[in-house]
Amino acid sequence: MDPHLPQVLVIRPPPVFAVHEQSISNKFQILKAYDSPLPTHDFLQANAQSVKAVICSGNSPITADVLRDLPALQLVVSTTTGVNHIDMAECRRRGIRVTNVGDVFSDDVADVAVGLLIDVMRRISGGDKFVRGGRWPVTEQYPLGSKLGGKRIGIVGLGHIGSKVAIRLDAMGCIVSYTSRQQKHSTPFTFYPNILQLASHSDALILCCALTNDTRHMINNKVMAALGKKGVIINVARGAVIDEAELIKCLVKGEIGGAGLDVYENEPNVPKELFRLDNVVVLPHSSACTNECFQEATQVVVGNLEAFFTNKSLITPVRNDF
Amino acid sequence: MDPHLPQVLVIRPPPVFAVHEQSISNKFQILKAYDSPLPTHDFLQANAQSVKAVICSGNSPITADVLRDLPALQLVVSTTTGVNHIDMAECRRRGIRVTNVGDVFSDDVADVAVGLLIDVMRRISGGDKFVRGGRWPVTEQYPLGSKLGGKRIGIVGLGHIGSKVAIRLDAMGCIVSYTSRQQKHSTPFTFYPNILQLASHSDALILCCALTNDTRHMINNKVMAALGKKGVIINVARGAVIDEAELIKCLVKGEIGGAGLDVYENEPNVPKELFRLDNVVVLPHSSACTNECFQEATQVVVGNLEAFFTNKSLITPVRNDF
The missing domain is CATH 3.40.50.720 (NAD(P)-binding Rossmann-like Domain)
Known part of the structure; x- marks a missing residue:
């Protein structure tokens, strides 16, 4: 030194x-x-x-x-x-x-956001476990997934990362909309002025916003109810943007459809209730790790x-x- | 009846x-x-x-x-x-x-091809196993992945599925090229006249071709050597497009970097050697299953x-x- x-x-x-x-x-x-x-x-x-x-x-x-x-x-x-x-x-x-x-980090985080969405909707890590567990030859048909094309995907925070997620999803035939502090007039995507409206018009939400006093626990049980039983939440922002205890309740009760999470409220501790769910993909805050x-x-x-x-x-x- | x-x-x-x-x-x-x-x-x-x-x-x-x-x-x-x-x-x-x-099925298969590529390069199902296994609090840093942006991705067969894969990867900032029975003059992507040339100019190959007498075992050990030690193979075509025994040898010896497989030579039987590898994602022929x-x-x-x-x-x- x-x-x-x-x-x-x-x-x-x-x-x-x-x-x-x-x-x-x-x-x-x-x-x-x-x-x-x-x-x-x-x-x-x-x-x-x-x-x-x-x-x-x-x-x-x-x-x-x-x-x-x-x-x-x-x-x-x-x-x-x-x-x-x-x-x-x-x-x-x-x-x-x-x-x-x-x-x-924006491109890499956007790639993982899209990877998590595909994974949850098309059951990729679940499929990997199914095959490795030797279940394919026994249970012939793996459960069907949900098509991405035509789905309404709501992006929360259309900054550097959110914009890159939007471009990727657009190429996949998804219908992209967003909410953000301000409407971005330079994008073709539909703007909703608040998270509740976005959630009620979306099949999945992708969280790409900064964690601030305004966004802390923005994804609460009302938002999840608006998203609905088949709705998917992807979080590559910060854990505390979601009310994690409520998220777990909603997932366990089947009040939302699934989640792909890179971030948590109390990292590196991930709530163990999530480990029992096969409609959830959990990453160790690695969306920027290349x-x-x-x-x-x-x-x-x-x-x-x-x-x-x-x-x-x-x-x-x-x-x-x- | x-x-x-x-x-x-x-x-x-x-x-x-x-x-x-x-x-x-x-x-x-x-x-x-x-x-x-x-x-x-x-x-x-x-x-x-x-x-x-x-x-x-x-x-x-x-x-x-x-x-x-x-x-x-x-x-x-x-x-x-x-x-x-x-x-x-x-x-x-x-x-x-x-x-x-x-x-x-083309859009859905293309989505899973992209999902598998993101998964292998960004270690998504591996990350999910890492977190579920309780290893995050113990081993602080999960191994780094490989950035997708700027990578050279070679598509084998630029038909309905291959074209849709190309559009998705282009939106992610990948450099897309392809080989196909005939050059497609309507696309902006670089054409290579044979698989060996494509492999030697690619960081990953995505197999989207039909299985015919011409494509059976097209991905042999020469092609994998040309792809190289960091190269990734994604197969959403048919298992027999790859010489599966050679693929396993190359993966086990570290002669290629990883694989994302939806199809196998003898379905629903998947070679057990693959289950021990954490740079491999195995799906139960579910890329079209929505x-x-x-x-x-x-x-x-x-x-x-x-x-x-x-x-x-x-x-x-x-x-x-x-």
Whole structure:
């Protein structure tokens, strides 16, 4: 570790950092709270006067407590797109800047959203279990799936990811509509002004929105009732966009048709009730996890840190003025 | 069973027939070889003089032996698109006409082809097993997948299904090329004149061709070597398009990267060696199995039979003149 390199704090290694630590360590002196025998709080206080930048992700939230321990902090670099794990209000108050990785994950997340929708509606991982369990020669006909073509798919949040999901589904002959903070006049897709209207006009919902105070538990039992007994929910956003306890109730009672989930309210813990359901596909928050994306994200992380330490413009600053 | 309805033979119920038997039985007198105490051969001989039409699929092949038992046969109605289970040469010689279900399954099969590609490259059913097995909280980082965007995907057979796969992959940012009996000048995709050239320019192959003498075991160890160690094979065509024994060797030795299979050489038996591999997804020949498709296919089957028995033009005759 070269003490002349600029210091960057890592409280717990984000996945992108864990995979590409070497290329980041080549350029920065990494202060590893997770490698220290000190409790995190003590480690932060011991480095309080010097730490200007921190790398984080959902598994190492930057809370008000963490920020209080770091009075010299000027930059929070997230290895993710969403920044719901950062106390943005406190950062704003203190003038701490925040970067994410911009749009680098959008295509990969959109691919997995579509993969989950195909999987749930066409029973792909269920079919794989059926064959591997030796059931095909015994039970001749595997249960029929549901056709995607012609189905009404509602996208929640037509940002970078949602737009890419829409293009993919359109190519598959789905009828795409969406809800979003604002109507996007540049798209041909039908806009519904709220989630209830979208759900009642959809056969499936795909959640692609940021987690904010407005979207927390947006998918509640009313929305699921509007979606209906055959309705499918795909979540590649954040777990807490759904009221998870209600989702489980609805799935267990058959009040919705199925779900494909990449994210959960209390990761890495996934409610065990889901494991008994064969109309559910559960992923370990891996929709952005490709070799190519992690490399690209690392470049953005390094680029933002280099820009900061050389007083240049940040590459992917997150707006924090509202 | 109304004896005044036209007679139609079913040797073994195709999946489409099994699900929609009632709507077919309403219009035809079904002779069920599979419900008879007689051995099939004896049942056929007992009805030899009267049977003019038979319904079949891959699980009830119309072989030369079957045709020999049915001297009055004039029409073979397949509930599938592919007709590799019918002795077409013998039908041609005897002037027996053959119908399939035309294009009704293409969109659904294309969806599953894309679903399998996403699944293998992004490790979806593997991720589902990882989470359900309780491994996420223990092993923090699930292995990274491979990005689809920018990958070179080679489509084998750019017919109805292949064209629909191409449109879907194009929307995902893949670079699509193909091989086919003839170059299709109406598409923007790159044509390679043979499978070896296609494989050596592809990161994944998607098999969408008919099974014929020309395509049987077309995917041999030379093709897999050309595809390479990271290459992925998706098969929604027929099992015998791949040399299955060679495929298993290549997968076990790591000479190709993974496979997504809906079809096998000896269905419903799937080689058990595949079950030990986590870079493989195995489906029970279900790529065409949706409620919507089965309904549509039933209408085509009934339509062809009605046309035949009223001397009208068949709806979806299969050309049998080459």
